[in-house]
Amino acid sequence: MTLYPNLILEALKHVRYPGTGNDIVSSEMVQDNIRIEDNKVSFSLLFEKPNDPFAKSVVRAAEQAILTYIGEDVEIKGNISIVTKELPKPKPASILPDVKNIIAVFSGKGGVGKSTVSSNLAIALASLGYKVGLLDADIHGPSIPKMFGVENERPFVEEIDGKQLMKPIEKFGIKLLSIGFFVDPENALVWRGSMASNALKQLITDTMWGELDFFIMDLPPGTGDIHLTLVQTMGITGAIAVTTPQDVALADARKGINMFTGEKVNVPVLGIIENMAWFTPAELPENKYYIFGKDGGKKLAEELGVPLLGQIPLVQSIREGGDAGMPIAINDNSLTSMAFHHLAEQVVERVEYRNKTLIATQRVEIVK
Numbered sequence: 162m163t164l165y166p167n168l169i170l171e172a173l174k175h176v177r178y179p180g181t182g183n184d185i186v187s188s189e190m191v192q193d194n195i196r197i198e199d200n201k202v203s204f205s206l207l208f209e210k211p212n213d214p215f216a217k218s219v220v221r222a223a224e225q226a227i228l229t230y231i232g233e234d235v236e237i238k239g240n241i242s243i244v245t246k247e248l249p250k251p252k253p254a255s256i257l258p259d260v261k262n263i264i265a266v267f268s269g270k271g272g273v274g275k276s277t278v279s280s281n282l283a284i285a286l287a288s289l290g291y292k293v294g295l296l297d298a299d300i301h302g303p304s305i306p307k308m309f310g311v312e313n314e315r316p317f318v319e320e321i322d323g324k325q326l327m328k329p330i331e332k333f334g335i336k337l338l339s340i341g342f343f344v345d346p347e348n349a350l351v352w353r354g355s356m357a358s359n360a361l362k363q364l365i366t367d368t369m370w371g372e373l374d375f376f377i378m379d380l381p382p383g384t385g386d387i388h389l390t391l392v393q394t395m396g397i398t399g400a401i402a403v404t405t406p407q408d409v410a411l412a413d414a415r416k417g418i419n420m421f422t423g424e425k426v427n428v429p430v431l432g433i434i435e436n437m438a439w440f441t442p443a444e445l446p447e448n449k450y451y452i453f454g455k456d457g458g459k460k461l462a463e464e465l466g467v468p469l470l471g472q473i474p475l476v477q478s479i480r481e482g483g484d485a486g487m488p489i490a491i492n493d494n495s496l497t498s499m500a501f502h503h504l505a506e507q508v509v510e511r512v513e514y515r516n517k518t519l520i521a522t523q524r525v526e527i528v529k
Contacts, residue, residue: 164231267417291375
């Protein structure tokens with residue numbers, strides 16, 4: 162088959178830009194630079210903005226249209242470039258320039274042990290020699306102060322270069338900050354979305370975090386304003402999903418993962434942690450009882466093509482450690498502590514792989 166520009170344009174008339182519903186040829190998105198070399202075809206598509214949310218999907222649709230309406234032997238994959246009318250804005254300076262990796266720990270629903278996992282993961286990373294900060298971003302249900310036994314502590318404020326900055330609480334070698342340090346623990350915190358988002362921004366930007374290898378954020382359950390605020394405030398290295406094996410928890414975890422990996426947010430998911438994977442009584446440490454189902458998190462990881470970072474059992478000592486302000490990961494001798502330390506090693510490995518294979522993270526600009 163002989164290829165020529167008009168044949169390419171006829172095929173591309175079947176592709177519509179979702180933002181207007183018009184085809185990309187009549188919309189003058191196809192640039193006048195169609196090149197044909199034997200079966201290889203290349204050209205450019207013009208978009209209004211460099212962060213157009215439909216760019217990737219339109220390119221894929223254009224590739225498919227050529228293969229469908231012209232022939233499957235046309236070499237088009239990867240040969241469509243994107244150009245924009247609007248020059249990209251300069252990248253904003255990082256608000257945490259001394260932090261190497263920012264990790265968001267999230268769950269689709271409450272009650273799956275997300276804060277417990279965040280606390281023990283932070284301690285396990287610190288035990289490996291890393292500098293770690295932990296932000297309790299669960300504005301409406303902060304629990305990190307309780308888990309670290311610092312409910313009565315209050316961060317100090319120091320003036321640095323004319324700016325008032327908070328100094329995080331330090332415990333077990335980890336820098337901690339939570340809205341729980343500033344509110345009455347006996348009263349419910351009722352804030353509108355914008356108030357909560359602004360408070361969280363202030364906790365991040367007005368704090369002396371210093372040099373950190375890992376900055377872990379314990380997010381609120383579900384998906385909402387807080388999550389969008391975070392991805393718009395800073396470049397997140399990756400997100401970690403926490404779920405139980407139960408079907409209800411898995412369904413919500415899937416939604417959370419889809420939010421982070423969607424085109425508008427596009428934050429890498431480092432993996433899934435299956436918490437409460439089985440119940441093991443202290444008097445029968447070899448026994449496993451799958452009270453929430455078996456391998457639900459493992460199966461979800463396989464389905465979505467993301468790593469399973471670890472399976473954490475449900476044991477009484479985890480609850481007792483959290484209630485006493487002594488997270489179980491502090492105890493190097495217990496099997497449960499070893500599980501969290503193995504988890505930390507897996508997280509380090511995934512972060513290193515992510516940083517080698519993907520570009521540096523940037524703030525997300527949400528396009529409505």
